Amino acid sequence: MKRSFSIGLVALIAFTTGCSDVTFKEPLPLKRTSLNAFPNNWHGDWTDAEGDVYTITGEGFTSSDSATDPIQLGPTVLLKRFQGYLVLNQQQDNERWEVLLAKRKKDRVLLYQFEASNEASVAVWEAILGASMKEVAAATIDVNHKTYILSPENNLAFRQLILKGGLTEIGALTRIVD
Secondary structure (H helix, E strand, O other): OOOOOOHHHHHHHHHHOOOOOEEEOOOOOOOOOOEOOOOHHHOEEEEOOOOOEEEEEOOEEEEOOOOOOOEEOEOOEEEEEEOOEEEEEEEOOOOOEEEEEEEEEOOEEEEEEOOOOOHHHHHHHHHHHHHHEEEEOOOOOOOOOOEEEEOOOOHHHHHHHHHOOOOEEEEEEEEOOO
């Protein structure tokens, strides 16, 4: 079943609480320089399916959802390019990294993440990463809840995760035109 999430919900939960179901040991892609700012063609106001507005500037983005803190690029929030995506890495309290990928297609931005509830994606992770994928006990009362730490050994493995179905689309943003 495909679930639809707004980036506001993702930003609120994933980037402020540090409770992702899928994390990485290092920011991705590996050994690539981080961007100092969002590219100029990403700047502006964008809206999601729920009507929340996101303003992307050079240094980060904000949401019209008052419960969501602004996301600012810095030592714990890294932005990198890879395979046509912008890859946003957010360091969590446990020193691991959560990863969100965004791909811009004209006036739309498609958002992707590594989603533990997507069984097909988990199978892709297992096939590509093998022992570099760990399932860890989650601090939850739901015994079916699974948490993973993924450790691609190189950017080829990360690329395969993307191209072979390891990502789940979680939403889209549309540019607001004046």
